[in-house]
Structure formats: C-alpha cells, structure tokens
Amino acid sequence: MSLKSIQKEREYTKFVVDERLCYYEPSKNKTEKTFVEELSSSLNQKQKSIHPKFFYDKSGSELFEKICKLPEYYLTRTEISILRKLDDKLSAYMDEEFRLVELGSGSSYKTRILISIFEKLQKRIEYFPIDISKILKESTTTLLDDYENLHMTGIIDNYESGLEFVKNYDDKKNLIVFLGSSFGNFDYEPGLRFLHKINSSMKDGDLFLIGLDLVKDTNILEQAYNDSQNITAQFNLNVLSRINSELDSDFNVDKFAHYATFNDSKNRIEIYIRSLENQIVNITKAGIMLEMKKGELIHTENSYKYTIPKIEEMFSNTGFRINELWFDDKQYFCLALLSKNG
Numbered sequence: 536m537s538l539k540s541i542q543k544e545r546e547y548t549k550f551v552v553d554e555r556l557c558y559y560e561p562s563k564n565k566t567e568k569t570f571v572e573e574l575s576s577s578l579n580q581k582q583k584s585i586h587p588k589f590f591y592d593k594s595g596s597e598l599f600e601k602i603c604k605l606p607e608y609y610l611t612r613t614e615i616s617i618l619r620k621l622d623d624k625l626s627a628y629m630d631e632e633f634r635l636v637e638l639g640s641g642s643s644y645k646t647r648i649l650i651s652i653f654e655k656l657q658k659r660i661e662y663f664p665i666d667i668s669k670i671l672k673e674s675t676t677t678l679l680d681d682y683e684n685l686h687m688t689g690i691i692d693n694y695e696s697g698l699e700f701v702k703n704y705d706d707k708k709n710l711i712v713f714l715g716s717s718f719g720n721f722d723y724e725p726g727l728r729f730l731h732k733i734n735s736s737m738k739d740g741d742l743f744l745i746g747l748d749l750v751k752d753t754n755i756l757e758q759a760y761n762d763s764q765n766i767t768a769q770f771n772l773n774v775l776s777r778i779n780s781e782l783d784s785d786f787n788v789d790k791f792a793h794y795a796t797f798n799d800s801k802n803r804i805e806i807y808i809r810s811l812e813n814q815i816v817n818i819t820k821a822g823i824m825l826e827m828k829k830g831e832l833i834h835t836e837n838s839y840k841y842t843i844p845k846i847e848e849m850f851s852n853t854g855f856r857i858n859e860l861w862f863d864d865k866q867y868f869c870l871a872l873l874s875k876n877g
C-alpha cells in the first residue's frame with residue numbers, strides 16, 4: 536500500500552508547524568468511532584475491560600509524567616540509567632543513514648538521550664514519533680526549540696497505523712525504539728503478533744530497541760503501581776473522567792477505586808477499577824447502560840515482567856536476532872537491541 540493510500544485510509548490531516556515539524560492526525564470522527572466501538576465490545580464481556588491506550592487523554596498523559604517521577608516507579612529512572620550508558624555501544628551499530636522512529640513517544644524525555652547519540656553521527660537528524668496522545672504536539676514543539684538540527688514528522692495514532700505509515704514512507708534505515716516497558720501491556724499472543732508486525736515493517740539493516748521490565752521482588756513491583764501519593768490511582772480512574780467528557784457518560788469517579796496486584800503465575804501486574812457499590816452508568820454516545828455490582832472489577836491494564844529466557848524465546852519466535860541485551864546494575868530492567876533475522 537502506498538503512503539498516499541494509507542493517509543487516505545486513515546483520513547489523516549497533515550499539520551505543518553514549521554519547516555522542521557509536521558504531524559499527521561486522524562479525524563476526530565474516526566478517533567471517537569474507534570473509542571465507541573472498542574468500549575461497546577470490551578464493556579460487554581464477562582470480564583469488563585477498557586484498553587490501556589485510552590488512558591492517554593491530556594490529563595492521562597500529564598498524570599503519566601508524574602508517575603515517571605515517583606520514588607516507587609523505578610522503571611523510568613532505571614531505563615534512563617541504561618540509556619545514558621549506551622552512547623558508543625549503540626552508535627557502533629548505526630551510521631549517518633539512520634532515522635529515529637519512536638513508538639509511544641510520550642513526552643520524548645528519554646528520546647533526548649538518543650538524539651544526543653544521533654548528533655555524534657549526523658548533522659541532520661530525522662525523528663518520527665508515534666503516539667496516540669496529543670501530547671505529541673507539545674513534546675515535538677519543545678524539541679523543535681531545543682534542537683536546531685532535528686526534523687520531525689509526528690503521527691498521532693496507534694502503534695500499528697504508525698508502523699504502516701513508516702513502512703511505506705521511504706527507503707531510509709530506521710532505528711525503531713519502544714521504551715517505557717509499554718510492550719508489557721500486550722498479552723503473550725497479541726505481543727508476538729505485534730513483534731511480527733514490527734519485524735515485517737523493518738527493512739534489512741533496520742534496528743529495533745525495546746525496553747522490558749524484568750521479574751523481581753513482588754513488593755517492589757506492587758509498590759510501583761500502588762504509590763503512596765495515589766498518582767497511579769488518579770491515572771487509572773482518569774479513564775472514567777475521559778469517558779464522561781468524550782462520550783457523555785455519568786461515571787461518579789468517587790464510587791470507584793484503583794486496584795493493582797501482581798499475578799505471579801502470569802508474571803504480570805494487573806490493574807483494575809473496582810466498583811464500590813451496585814450502580815448503573817449510562818455512556819450516552821456509545822448507547823451503553825453499564826451495570827456494575829459492588830466489588831466488580833473493570834480490567835484496565837496488564838504490565839508483563841520478563842525473564843531472560845522468555846525474552847530470548849519471544850524474539851527468536853518472531854524473526855529477530857538479539858544483538859545486545861543491556862541491563863542496569865540491579866538487573867531490574869533490560870534494553871534489547873534487535874535486528875531482523877536475515
């Protein structure tokens with residue numbers, strides 16, 4: 536499929552902010568339709584659920600930035616500590632041809648470390664951030680001011696559509712990065728399908744850098760998702776406020792609570808919203824009348840934690856060659872640098 540037909544299919548509008556920054560955004564109708572369709576299905580199952588990608592409206596993205604700074608949330612600072620030590624180790628795999636593509640770029644804070652690595656190799660750096668959240672507009676505008684040599688094309692869409700966009704863009708080599716342990720939100724089989732999708736979006740010579748959280752002490756894991764300032768709880772419950780404002784519903788957020796627990800048979804943190812009483816919520820724009828019993832849970836996120844053998848198995852089953860596995864001193868977190876197995 537050509538780039539033009541992808542733009543048409545997704546009904547993207549191109550916004551040019553500057554000669555060094557443009558972004559593509561699907562129409563509001565399209566985004567709202569996806570939200571309605573997915574909620575209508577996921578809230579109608581025996582185990583009600585809301586997909587974690589819906590966390591990220593403006594408030595959700597702001598709350599996530601607060602989570603990253605929490606003392607209990609070791610993930611961000613640990614991954615940053617590994618990235619800061621990469622420098623020559625990563626640049627040894629690259630040359631002046633590479634473009635940086637980032638899935639779930641968020642605030643692009645960690646991206647700055649990668650940009651500084653690119654700066655040693657290239658005078659003109661190309662960056663394609665992909666994020667479902669409009670935070671992309673702010674983060675790219677800030678980068679525009681901070682880096683004179685950075686040329687950005689943002690895609691405000693889901694990972695899969697962003698990958699299609701990049702795949703059809705041109706023949707330039709890509710370093711695709713997927714940080715923040717966001718891959719941990721995928722269940723095992725969908726995760727393998729997603730890795731296949733990334734693999735098939737890559738050309739020979741492209742690289743893929745992915746951040747994965749590792750299995751560790753249950754207390755450390757559970758505290759990371761049950762912080763003492765209740766920011767994670769606000770982040771989780773914010774999805775109800777988002778549904779209220781975008782789909783005209785009447786969730787009373789005070790009648791729900793955050794619940795996060797480690798499931799050690801599945802090596803994953805599970806996050807839920809618990810109903811504190813029997814209640815009925817109307818989601819008008821989706822035509823949903825949601826009946827919740829006291830104590831009933833809406834599943835909102837899984838965050839898988841990996842072992843090294845699992846990491847090796849996942850990548851060898853999805854057509855990747857592992858070039859490097861980089862860790863922090865405590866072996867809390869892993870960055871894997873992968874190539875397409877040719």
Ligand SMILES: C[S@@+](CC[C@H](N)C(=O)[O-])C[C@H]1O[C@@H](n2cnc3c(N)ncnc32)[C@H](O)[C@@H]1O
Pocket residue numbers: 587588591596599603611638639640641642643645665666667668670692693694695714715716717
């Ligand atoms: C856990 S945050 C990580 C942000 C940043 N990469 C980091 O490491 O701090 C996940 C980011 O991915 C975006 N995101 C979540 N689900 C997505 C999806 N299905 N498609 C595209 N972006 C998504 C969110 O908006 C958010 O910015």
